[in-house]
Amino acid sequence: MKKLTSTNHGLNKHMLAAALLTACAAGASAQSAVDAYNMSQTELRGTARFMSMAGAFTALGGDISTLNQNPGGIGVYRGSDIGFTFDVNMLNSKTSGNLAGARDNSFTKCDVNNFGYIGTINLGSSGLQTISWGVSYARVNSFNRQYSGIGMPLQTSLSNYITTFTDGYDPGALFDDGSSNNPYEDYSANAPNWLSILAFNGGIVTPQVQIDDEGKPYESNIYDGLFQYQAVDDGAGGTIPPTTGAGSMTVNESGYTDEYSINFGGNVSNVVYWGLGIGITDMGYTQNSTYTENLASADVPVKGDMGITVGDGGFQLTNWKHTSGTGVNVKLGLILKPINELRVGVAVHTPTYWSMTTSYNADISSRFTSGFEGYNQTPTSTYDWQLRSPWKLMFGVAGVIGGRGIISADYEYQAYNGMNVRDADGTELDYFNGDIKDYFKASNTIRLGAEFRVTPQFSIRAGYSYTSSNIKEDVKNSNLEVYTSGTNPSYTFDSNTQYITCGLGYRFSGFYADLAYVYKHRESTYRAFTSFKDYDGYWYDGPSAKVTDGNSQLVFTIGYRF
Secondary structure: OOOOOOOHHHHHHHHHHHHHOOHHHHHHOOEEEEEEHHHOOOOOOHHHHHHHHOOOOOOOOOOHHOOOOOOHHHHHHHOOOEEEEEEEEEEEEEEEEOOOOEEEEEEEEEEEEEEEEEEEEEEEOOOOOEEEEEEEEEEEEEEEEEEEEOOOOOOOOOHHHHHHHOOOOOOHOOOOOOOOOOOHOOOOOOOOOHHHHHHHHOOOOEEEEEEEOOOEEEEEEEOOOOOOOEEEEEOOOOOOOOEEEEEEEEEEEEEEEEEEEEEEEEEEEEOOEEEOOOOEEEEEEEEEEEEEEEEEEEEEEEOOOOEEEEEEEEEEEEEEEEEHHHEEEEEEEEEEEEEOOOOEEEEEEOOEEEEEEEEEEEEEEEEEEOOEEEEEEOEEEEEEEEOOOEEEEEEEEEEEEEOOOOEEEEEEEEEEOOEEEOOOOOOOOHHHHHHHHHHHHEEEEEEEEEEEOOOOEEEEEEEEEEEEOOOOOHOOOOOOOOOOOOOOEEEEEEEEEEEEEEEEEEEEEOOOEEEEEEEHHHHHEEEOOOOOOOOOOOOEOOEEEEEEEEEEEEEEEEEEEE
């Protein structure tokens, strides 16, 4: 049966419309706290020796990887070093949780982890004994990940969420006729969200029909989503059951963050090792994602007419996004060796100051048993913005045992709540920086490493690293609305990350070869869209899935010291 209006539904939504319009700016933004989070990720990367000891090198130094970690490590060098590292990444992501079934996605990638050169001049004095300099390339993060999930039960619909920031817009402001009337070209301050335009033209949000003073029906600026939460009277003595349905998703991510380091340092009396580093960074990140809903007993649009009717069907939203950027940071570090058996290290990393460019587009398609079929596609939007990534503080302690063994421990503090986004002109975006403080907290990392020299030439190594979640509890528990950017309402936040590592090393006449095996275990939560309060005043969670990464790496380093 066709439904022209839904009286209580429309009344409640009309009362909320003015307040909800204030959220529209967040929904229509070109950048968000979620983008800042995604672009600021790092992972355990470096030489095979560094990775086989889980990166617990803040107090050790003497490795090309320390150029990206503790610049004071360059002062430990007494000669020169040239090295090259590559790895084989066996990536696996598994989705689980409240799904129709667990899904595995696996693939293999090869990377150049780093290469670099360190030169040293021996000054021959009892004070400043050596001066060292170094240059290196390092891949500090890989974004490569694929995951998918089917059969996520729905307690609401993306379409209902979209209505919360679409209410108040006249249907004429959203209608895309493919030629003369193109709402995507409206760049005024009150321009509608592109996701609202997609949803309207794709038929997943429908204007409520009201009656004017002359008794004629018209399409209002209050919208119905597809999901009806309660059973309703069908007007013929029967009952229309509430909407049921399931969602599915696929996410493919690829890209990198690279850093080119220039470091200077020295050795004072074989007690104090100091260093200063400048990092020049570049980034490329691409995401392709789809989200699908299949619904039964939904409020679907009527083909060729106003209003909604009850029917089955569904829709698919496809998004593409690419972000690239360049940045710069500064690192300062010290290592103290009060006695030969003990070293203590500290390092500070300034934020990386990024200049970013993001492009995105999306399309939507729908089909319902009412006969309605919809399709719409956005143009590609490109915008520039600025990001200040988290600053870092590291402490480390290492002990040398009997001249043959090393045990080291690191602590790292990374201030994700101190991230900052600005527009292309450098104007601070207070609203989104407020979201950063609401969503994120600092992360804490513990790294442990050990090495034992079996013979003068042959060593064995092992390590462990744990990084805590940087997501606040209100966000984890879906007690807070999370705003994203562009036309993609989904987001994935990490819970914790662990590394278990081991490796071998061989030295001969200045040459060295190292091998590491690294296992990464990361738990994350995917949400197709944020939790939100709908017209009935209740809080609804978007469909979600648990994503578990179990990645293995084989890392090889060859080099020569002279």
